[in-house]
Amino acid sequence: MSAYMIQDLHLSADLACPEVWAEMEENMEKNKKYIPLIVGAVVTIAGIIADVITYEAGNYKNAPYAYSLIATFAGITIIIAGLITAFKKEQSRNITNTTVLAQAALCAALSYVGCTYFKIQIPVAGTEGTMFHFGNVFCVLAALLIGGFWGGMAGAVGMSISDILSGIYITTAPKTFVLKLCIGLITGFVAHKLFRISKPNDKGHGYTVAATVVSATAGMIFNIIAEPFVGYFYKTYLYGLPQDLAKTLAKINGLTTTVNAVVAVVAASIIYLALRPVMRKAGLLREID
8 A cells, every 4th residue: 555545544534533623623713813813904004005105196185095094994993803803702692793793784884874864064164064963873872782893883984984975075084984983982881891781780770771871971072072173183284274274163063063972872872772672682682791
């Protein structure tokens, strides 16, 4: 019998062994955890290269630069998500990752609709302006339902796409992506780490109502402060808007942001409190440790 035939027999015997298959499956499962890191790194590097090229070409006030910035931020976010997946235990075991992703996609779509179709435009000067909208409602709601990271991503993706497709707010899309992600992270942290609203408790309905409202308010207070402040420096130093116009825009933006925040807290809290018992009964409410 040749050496090759002997090797084939040994290989066949090894593959027939359940322990070998189990080890192979375990190794494959471990390697899957690093796929988001690789994808995130590729997207981030591509985004940075595009940032440099578009900036050097003088397109930093136009859509190409906004697209490349969003790609960079998205890549960094994917890397963070990959690190969480690779090095932390799964935080929710009662529903599958596919269900969480589907819920996040639905909330992203609702954020897009709320920001695109349920809005009142406030022009300021030229193409500059601000608006009242319902997009933040679904960003906060997503953070309450599925956690800060996925809720923030839903709002960031949905409202950034709305900015890009609007033709008016293309250049603010990168800022939108970062700020909406932060809204979700803050709301989710207060809701699930401090109050643990996704867990069953015996503290009564009043506790859940108060915790929900406080959590939503925390995310929106951040937005009331950050939106005009970041917007001013973003417009002035990144896109070269005159300071007087940037200040005027920041003041008006502060007003619209406050109104949007109040609407988001009230609407998101009501919807969450209505959905919570129904989703728990259906086994669709994510319990976050």
